[in-house]
Amino acid sequence: MNARLLVRALRDPGTVAQFGAGQWNALIAMARAERLIGTLALRIGDRPVPDAARPILADARLDAEREARQALWEADRAEAALKPLGVRVVLLKGTAYAAAGLKAGEGRFIGDLDILVPRDCMEAVEKHLMLAGWEWVKSDSYDDAYYRQWMHELPPMIHQERDRMIDVHHTILPLTARQRPDAGAMIADAISITDGLHILSPEDRVCHAVAHLLADGDLAGGLRNLWDVHCLLAEADPAALEARAARHGLSPHVRQARRMADALYGAGRERLTLWDRIVLARLLARNGWGKETRKGLRFAFYLRSHWLRMPPTMLARHLFTKWRKGHRPA
Secondary structure: OOOHHHHHHHHOHHHHHHOOHHHHHHHHHHHHHOOOHHHHHHHHOOOOOOOOOHHHHHHHHHHHHHHHHHHHHHHHHHHHHHHHHOOOEEEOHHHHHHHHOOHHHOOOOOOOEEEEOOHHHHHHHHHHHHHOOEEEOOOOHHHHHHHHHHOOEOOOEEEOOOOOEEEEEOOOOOOOOOOOOOHHHHHHOOEEOOOOEEEOOHHHHHHHHHHHHHHOOOOOOHHHHHHHHHHHHOOOOHHHHHHHHHHOOOHHHHHHHHHHHHHHHOOOOOOOOHHHHHHHHHHOOEOOOOOEOOHHHHHHHHHHHHHHHOOHHHHHHHHHHHHHOOOOOO
């Protein structure tokens, strides 16, 4: 068994009527592991489900609603903290989807608050957030220096009272990545949703989701990210998306994400490449207990994620430093 059971339920919720007890157990375990349980619950809606599953799905809907409210409150607090700067603050990921009422935000569990601001404003943004109660999560001097020199964001911060994290980005991929998205254009073309908050344009939302899925990371939790892409593609203009992806150096990634989203969540008309199938095998690697499988494949994608982020010499030095400090890939 793999996560195709979850994919099937998301694509066509009516099929859950055919599931037996074992399939329901696996479905819920997989959905929880992929943080898609809220989305699944909303997709199933009022359809008949087993008595044991009904309270689980109801709780998931309530949890997603609560997380959305908390995320929007955090966005409001960040806006208030940064308002004196007059900086354009762009919401990213789940908070942006919830704030704009997008399909990708329906039932989505939202963790950190992710924002995008101009790079030349990062120092001022950092100071104002600290004055408003945020503090550093990472105390390790190596990690702090690594973030500031090479990453696309500040080291993560957490609020002293609310225990909620914020990630402040100045672009969408690490500075060492092979692709160099035009963050300035993303910020300039962002859409205002309140007096002080913005979200990316529909095409840039796709580019960001695709970059996060395929150009930065080991694809852990990728089924949710690909669901985001599937939903966001419906709101983007295809021709404008092609032009925007080319501007950000993400055209191959956007095309691949479109093929894979169609294969899992769409009509399945797109022809898949061998690489597409390998990536999909990584995304689907879960068993009926919700645990990840195919350890070798996962480790290969873990190494690939670092290879994408930095040149070989820097990669070797970074991995050795992390290993020496006790970090081991799961």
